[in-house]
Amino acid sequence: MAKNPYYINIKDPEYWLFPTCGYNTDGTVSEEQRTIVMPEGMDRNFTFTDSLMRKAADLSPDTVFTHEHHAGYETFFVETGSMDFYINGKKTRVDAPRIIHMQPYQAHGFVFRDDVQFRGAFLDWNCADDSVATNILEQHYPDAKKDPKVFALLCENIDLHMRERSIFREVPVEDMVEVKDPARPAASFDLGGAVMKMLVARWEYGGKKELWCAEMQPGFSVAWEDYTPAQDLYYITKGKVRFKIYDEEFVAGQDSLVKIPKYASRSLVVEEEAVMYDIGGQTRWLALLEDLFSMRKYDPVRAADPAQIAALKKKFGCFVDKIDMK
Ligand SMILES: [Fe+2]
Numbered sequence: 001m002a003k004n005p006y007y008i009n010i011k012d013p014e015y016w017l018f019p020t021c022g023y024n025t026d027g028t029v030s031e032e033q034r035t036i037v038m039p040e041g042m043d044r045n046f047t048f049t050d051s052l053m054r055k056a057a058d059l060s061p062d063t064v065f066t067h068e069h070h071a072g073y074e075t076f077f078v079e080t081g082s083m084d085f086y087i088n089g090k091k092t093r094v095d096a097p098r099i100i101h102m103q104p105y106q107a108h109g110f111v112f113r114d115d116v117q118f119r120g121a122f123l124d125w126n127c128a129d130d131s132v133a134t135n136i137l138e139q140h141y142p143d144a145k146k147d148p149k150v151f152a153l154l155c156e157n158i159d160l161h162m163r164e165r166s167i168f169r170e171v172p173v174e175d176m177v178e179v180k181d182p183a184r185p186a187a188s189f190d191l192g193g194a195v196m197k198m199l200v201a202r203w204e205y206g207g208k209k210e211l212w213c214a215e216m217q218p219g220f221s222v223a224w225e226d227y228t229p230a231q232d233l234y235y236i237t238k239g240k241v242r243f244k245i246y247d248e249e250f251v252a253g254q255d256s257l258v259k260i261p262k263y264a265s266r267s268l269v270v271e272e273e274a275v276m277y278d279i280g281g282q283t284r285w286l287a288l289l290e291d292l293f294s295m296r297k298y299d300p301v302r303a304a305d306p307a308q309i310a311a312l313k314k315k316f317g318c319f320v321d322k323i324d325m326k
Helices: 127-140 148-156 285-298 306-315
Strands: 007-009 017-023 029-037 047-053 065-068 073-078 082-087 090-095 098-102 108-112 116-123 161-165 187-190 194-200 211-216 220-224 232-245 248-253 256-260 266-278 320-325
Touching: 017 127, 029 256, 047 127, 090 098, 098 194, 187 285, 194 285, 211 232, 248 256, 285 306
Parallel strands: none
Antiparallel strands: 007 256, 017 029, 029 047, 047 116, 065 108, 065 161, 073 098, 073 116, 082 090, 082 108, 187 194, 194 211, 211 266, 220 266, 220 320, 232 248, 232 256, 232 266
């Protein structure tokens, strides 16, 4: 596939920004990490990272120290493998595919039982910004992060605050509100050719975004309004989706991101049954879909009026012009 400015293949090292590693105290690698998209906009939204977390040598819960952030929201896609997740006095086992969502002041820790593909989408967190300076540091001192003193300094200089070892009770994963199962979404709406599923609600992001995925059938298409004034970032985990952004036409599949600048003309057609996450999450999808389905049920005359639908989309920040299923 020819390289274009809107397409990112997460698996291809050509797209990795500041590849680096995390280390265990014995100097072995604990994490292979790369930034994929840097923070953008007022809320440091759109930040996306890709990590291969290495299987832990020690699975003992006695060695798990937690940490917390005071501003940032972390959302992790657990794409492969299995891990133990500790948060606020609870522990559970997480088997892929799951999504973990954490809010500020929630003390959390992880123990990876396998090598886990672990992708992060962050809001309001400055970790990715620091990767610029850390990358330059490592060019000059390649072993800097293996030095516990330097590692502690790096943590202090981002919004990451260490806590003590966790005292926890073990709970079933279904009881852990911070673990989201794509098969059991918090809300779901069938649009005919696509099912929209809410994984993280807007109130879990301090009102700043919400996380949805669209499960789309082949032949489903979306066309957006001209000069759509929204930056968008779509993460595709399954299938094939053909995009047209300005004059660039390309197919995006599993393990890719599509990054669309503000004002760009855009459309998509699904070629193979696909799952796509709206990482930017600016549209108030829950309010829009709740009100649309309410209008269809209780006021079908208004629901059939294009002016009413246009007003509803404007109210909740949706710039989709039309959807179709062939
Ligand atoms: Fe964290």
